[in-house]
Amino acid sequence: NAGVTQTPKFQVLKTGQSMTLQCAQDMNHEYMSWYRQDPGMGLRLIHYSVGAGITDQGEVPNGYNVSRSTTEDFPLRLLSAAPSQTSVYFCASSMNRQDNYGYTFGSGTRLTVV
Amino acid sequence: KQEVTQIPAALSVPEGENLVLNCSFTDSAIYNLQWFRQDPGKGLTSLLLIQSSQREQTSGRLNASLDKSSGRSTLYIAASQPGDSATYLCAVQGGKLIFGQGTELSVKP
Numbered sequence: 384n385a386g387v388t389q390t391p392k393f394q395v396l397k398t399g400q401s402m403t404l405q406c407a408q409d410m411n412h413e414y415m416s417w418y419r420q421d422p423g424m425g426l427r428l429i430h431y432s433v434g435a436g437i438t439d440q441g442e443v444p445n446g447y448n449v450s451r452s453t454t455e456d457f458p459l460r461l462l463s464a465a466p467s468q469t470s471v472y473f474c475a476s477s478m479n480r481q482d483n484y485g486y487t488f489g490s491g492t493r494l495t496v497v
Numbered sequence: 498k499q500e501v502t503q504i505p506a507a508l509s510v511p512e513g514e515n516l517v518l519n520c521s522f523t524d525s526a527i528y529n530l531q532w533f534r535q536d537p538g539k540g541l542t543s544l545l546l547i548q549s550s551q552r553e554q555t556s557g558r559l560n561a562s563l564d565k566s567s568g569r570s571t572l573y574i575a576a577s578q579p580g581d582s583a584t585y586l587c588a589v590q591g592g593k594l595i596f597g598q599g600t601e602l603s604v605k606p
Contacts, residue, residue, distance in 0.1 A: 416593075416594070418596075423598075425586075425596050425597065425598045425599065426586070426588075426596040428593055428594070428595075431593065441593065473540065473541065475541075475594070477594075484546070485529070485531050485543050485546040486531060486543065486588075486590075486594055487543070488533075488540050488541040488542075488543075489540060490539070490540040491539075491540050
């Protein structure tokens with residue numbers, strides 16, 4: 384089915400480890416973004432991309448890197464995991480930044496840093 | 498800076514009631530507003546999208562309205578069912594998609 388695919392669904396990391404959360408979409412969407420969801424904080428934007436080769440910071444970018452080498456993929460890298468990065472991470476895509484068709488979200492990655 | 502507020506934070510109603518969820522935003526310069534549903538431990542499911550030029554959208558028992566000038570949107574759920582129990586999130590798109598904190602709805606049989 385067309386949509387946004389996130390892997391893995393669950394991950395446990397030790398403090399200081401690095402990892403990459405994968406996000407792929409097959410809808411030829413230009414705009415992709417990463418959010419984290421924490422109790423009491425809602426969904427907060429980490430990084431976003433308006434097209435291949437273009438990325439920018441959101442509200443809470445520290446500790447995360449992104450790249451957009453293709454239209455389909457938008458991986459999120461944790462450089463040195465910290466317990467404060469324990470969260471549920473969602474990837475989303477839309478046709479473009481102004482989007483008149485709405486956003487499509489992946490099913491999320493639940494990350495625990497111990 | 499755009500801020501989105503949803504009231505109430507939680508709502509419990511008996512089955513069959515009609516109900517209204519509220520969303521307000523501080524910056525009226527938006528492209529559209531989207532309502533999502535999130536079940537516990539799950540992702541976000543899009544319910545309705547209202548373009549900035551529209552006043553309302555309907556899907557089945559759901560009706561969403563948008564008043565840009567006052568910075569408000571409402572989600573009306575008719576004849577609520579236990580299966581409607583979930584957290585409902587509104588989000589405004591004005592270059593970035595900014596979310597409210599959500600309303601946790603519980604519909605009791």
